Amino acid sequence: MTPPASVLGGGTLTAPSLRRRMACWLYEGMLMFGVVFIAGYLFSTLSQTRNAMDNRGAQQAFLFVVFGIYFTWFWSKGQTLAMKTWHMRVVDKNGASITQRRAFLRYLCSWLWFLPPLAALAPFDISVQEKVWVFFGWIAVWAVLSRFHPQRQFWHDALAGTRLIASQPLSR
Numbered sequence: 001m002t003p004p005a006s007v008l009g010g011g012t013l014t015a016p017s018l019r020r021r022m023a024c025w026l027y028e029g030m031l032m033f034g035v036v037f038i039a040g041y042l043f044s045t046l047s048q049t050r051n052a053m054d055n056r057g058a059q060q061a062f063l064f065v066v067f068g069i070y071f072t073w074f075w076s077k078g079q080t081l082a083m084k085t086w087h088m089r090v091v092d093k094n095g096a097s098i099t100q101r102r103a104f105l106r107y108l109c110s111w112l113w114f115l116p117p118l119a120a121l122a123p124f125d126i127s128v129q130e131k132v133w134v135f136f137g138w139i140a141v142w143a144v145l146s147r148f149h150p151q152r153q154f155w156h157d158a159l160a161g162t163r164l165i166a167s168q169p170l171s172r
Contacts, residue, residue: 013095015152016088016166022143024086031082032067039066068107075103079167089167090157098162109156113142 015021043062049055074080078097079089090106092098098106117138121131146154153163 013165015164018146020086021164024082028080028082035070039063071107072100072103075106076100087166087168088164090162090164093161102161106160106162109160112156113139
Protein backbone atom coordinates (compact mmCIF):
# COMPACT_ATOMS: atom_id res chain seq x y z
CA MET A 1 0.00 0.00 0.00
CA THR A 2 1.17 3.50 -0.82
CA PRO A 3 2.02 5.70 2.18
CA PRO A 4 -0.05 8.84 2.77
CA ALA A 5 0.76 11.95 0.77
CA SER A 6 2.18 13.67 3.83
CA VAL A 7 4.90 11.01 3.83
CA LEU A 8 5.46 10.86 0.05
CA GLY A 9 5.76 14.50 -0.90
CA GLY A 10 6.70 16.10 2.37
CA GLY A 11 3.52 18.19 2.22
CA THR A 12 0.13 18.12 3.82
CA LEU A 13 -3.27 17.33 2.39
CA THR A 14 -4.07 21.01 1.90
CA ALA A 15 -5.04 22.30 -1.52
CA PRO A 16 -2.68 24.69 -3.28
CA SER A 17 -4.02 28.20 -3.69
CA LEU A 18 -6.54 28.80 -6.46
CA ARG A 19 -4.00 31.09 -8.12
CA ARG A 20 -1.38 28.30 -8.22
CA ARG A 21 -3.91 25.75 -9.47
CA MET A 22 -5.04 28.05 -12.28
CA ALA A 23 -1.44 28.86 -13.21
CA CYS A 24 -0.80 25.12 -13.41
CA TRP A 25 -3.98 24.73 -15.47
CA LEU A 26 -2.79 27.35 -17.97
CA TYR A 27 0.69 25.83 -18.15
CA GLU A 28 -0.87 22.40 -18.74
CA GLY A 29 -2.86 23.93 -21.60
CA MET A 30 0.32 25.24 -23.20
CA LEU A 31 1.99 21.84 -22.88
CA MET A 32 -1.04 20.24 -24.51
CA PHE A 33 -0.28 22.16 -27.71
CA GLY A 34 2.70 19.87 -28.18
CA VAL A 35 0.59 16.78 -27.51
CA VAL A 36 -2.05 18.02 -29.99
CA PHE A 37 0.60 18.77 -32.60
CA ILE A 38 2.22 15.34 -32.39
CA ALA A 39 -1.07 13.44 -32.14
CA GLY A 40 -2.61 15.48 -34.96
CA TYR A 41 0.41 14.86 -37.18
CA LEU A 42 0.27 11.14 -36.40
CA PHE A 43 -3.46 10.98 -37.13
CA SER A 44 -3.14 12.95 -40.37
CA THR A 45 -0.25 10.80 -41.54
CA LEU A 46 -1.89 7.49 -40.72
CA SER A 47 -5.29 8.47 -42.13
CA GLN A 48 -3.80 10.25 -45.17
CA THR A 49 -5.85 13.35 -44.34
CA ARG A 50 -4.98 16.22 -46.67
CA ASN A 51 -7.46 18.83 -45.42
CA ALA A 52 -7.89 19.81 -41.78
CA MET A 53 -11.68 19.59 -42.09
CA ASP A 54 -11.60 16.01 -43.41
CA ASN A 55 -12.08 13.31 -40.77
CA ARG A 56 -12.72 16.04 -38.20
CA GLY A 57 -14.91 13.89 -35.94
CA ALA A 58 -12.47 10.98 -36.05
CA GLN A 59 -9.56 13.28 -35.26
CA GLN A 60 -11.42 14.78 -32.30
CA ALA A 61 -12.18 11.28 -30.99
CA PHE A 62 -8.53 10.34 -31.47
CA LEU A 63 -7.39 13.41 -29.51
CA PHE A 64 -9.90 12.62 -26.75
CA VAL A 65 -8.31 9.17 -26.42
CA VAL A 66 -4.76 10.56 -26.55
CA PHE A 67 -5.58 13.14 -23.86
CA GLY A 68 -7.15 10.39 -21.78
CA ILE A 69 -4.02 8.25 -22.04
CA TYR A 70 -1.76 11.23 -21.27
CA PHE A 71 -3.64 12.38 -18.17
CA THR A 72 -4.51 8.91 -16.87
CA TRP A 73 -0.87 7.85 -17.12
CA PHE A 74 0.62 10.91 -15.43
CA TRP A 75 -2.06 11.31 -12.76
CA SER A 76 -1.72 7.66 -11.77
CA LYS A 77 2.00 8.40 -11.30
CA GLY A 78 1.09 11.45 -9.19
CA GLN A 79 2.00 14.45 -11.34
CA THR A 80 2.07 15.85 -14.84
CA LEU A 81 4.98 18.06 -15.90
CA ALA A 82 2.93 21.18 -15.13
CA MET A 83 2.05 19.82 -11.70
CA LYS A 84 5.73 19.17 -10.98
CA THR A 85 6.55 22.74 -11.99
CA TRP A 86 3.84 24.19 -9.74
CA HIS A 87 4.58 21.77 -6.85
CA MET A 88 1.30 19.93 -6.61
CA ARG A 89 0.01 16.45 -7.22
CA VAL A 90 -3.17 14.47 -7.30
CA VAL A 91 -4.04 11.90 -4.62
CA ASP A 92 -7.14 10.10 -3.44
CA LYS A 93 -9.30 11.33 -0.53
CA ASN A 94 -6.94 9.67 1.99
CA GLY A 95 -3.74 11.04 0.50
CA ALA A 96 -2.62 7.84 -1.27
CA SER A 97 -1.64 7.60 -4.93
CA ILE A 98 -4.57 7.14 -7.27
CA THR A 99 -5.19 4.12 -9.49
CA GLN A 100 -5.42 4.34 -13.25
CA ARG A 101 -9.17 3.74 -12.96
CA ARG A 102 -9.58 6.73 -10.62
CA ALA A 103 -7.26 8.82 -12.82
CA PHE A 104 -9.46 7.99 -15.81
CA LEU A 105 -12.57 8.92 -13.84
CA ARG A 106 -10.89 12.24 -12.97
CA TYR A 107 -10.14 12.75 -16.67
CA LEU A 108 -13.79 12.21 -17.57
CA CYS A 109 -14.98 14.50 -14.78
CA SER A 110 -12.47 17.19 -15.77
CA TRP A 111 -14.42 17.71 -18.99
CA LEU A 112 -16.83 19.71 -16.82
CA TRP A 113 -14.39 22.56 -17.42
CA PHE A 114 -15.36 22.55 -21.12
CA LEU A 115 -18.56 20.66 -21.94
CA PRO A 116 -21.19 22.90 -20.28
CA PRO A 117 -20.25 26.06 -22.21
CA LEU A 118 -19.75 24.11 -25.43
CA ALA A 119 -23.18 22.48 -25.09
CA ALA A 120 -24.81 25.78 -24.13
CA LEU A 121 -23.30 27.62 -27.08
CA ALA A 122 -23.93 24.94 -29.72
CA PRO A 123 -27.52 25.92 -30.64
CA PHE A 124 -26.84 29.66 -30.86
CA ASP A 125 -25.43 31.63 -33.76
CA ILE A 126 -23.37 34.20 -31.90
CA SER A 127 -20.05 35.85 -32.64
CA VAL A 128 -16.75 34.24 -31.77
CA GLN A 129 -16.04 37.05 -29.31
CA GLU A 130 -19.27 36.30 -27.43
CA LYS A 131 -18.47 32.60 -27.39
CA VAL A 132 -15.03 33.34 -25.93
CA TRP A 133 -16.61 35.46 -23.17
CA VAL A 134 -19.09 32.73 -22.29
CA PHE A 135 -16.40 30.05 -22.39
CA PHE A 136 -13.92 31.88 -20.19
CA GLY A 137 -16.72 33.13 -17.95
CA TRP A 138 -17.70 29.51 -17.26
CA ILE A 139 -14.07 28.59 -16.53
CA ALA A 140 -13.87 31.46 -14.03
CA VAL A 141 -17.14 30.38 -12.39
CA TRP A 142 -16.02 26.73 -12.24
CA ALA A 143 -12.70 27.75 -10.66
CA VAL A 144 -14.34 30.06 -8.10
CA LEU A 145 -16.82 27.31 -7.15
CA SER A 146 -13.86 25.50 -5.56
CA ARG A 147 -14.02 28.12 -2.79
CA PHE A 148 -17.31 26.50 -1.72
CA HIS A 149 -15.86 23.01 -1.38
CA PRO A 150 -14.93 22.14 2.24
CA GLN A 151 -11.30 21.37 1.28
CA ARG A 152 -11.18 24.02 -1.48
CA GLN A 153 -10.98 21.33 -4.17
CA PHE A 154 -12.32 21.62 -7.70
CA TRP A 155 -15.69 19.92 -8.00
CA HIS A 156 -14.49 17.45 -10.64
CA ASP A 157 -12.00 16.22 -8.03
CA ALA A 158 -14.82 15.82 -5.51
CA LEU A 159 -16.81 13.81 -8.07
CA ALA A 160 -13.81 11.61 -8.91
CA GLY A 161 -12.76 11.06 -5.29
CA THR A 162 -9.42 12.80 -5.79
CA ARG A 163 -7.78 15.95 -4.53
CA LEU A 164 -4.91 18.25 -5.45
CA ILE A 165 -2.35 18.83 -2.74
CA ALA A 166 0.75 20.97 -2.40
CA SER A 167 3.82 18.77 -2.87
CA GLN A 168 7.37 18.74 -4.07
CA PRO A 169 8.07 16.76 -7.26
CA LEU A 170 8.28 13.03 -6.62
CA SER A 171 11.71 11.50 -7.08
CA ARG A 172 11.82 8.29 -9.06
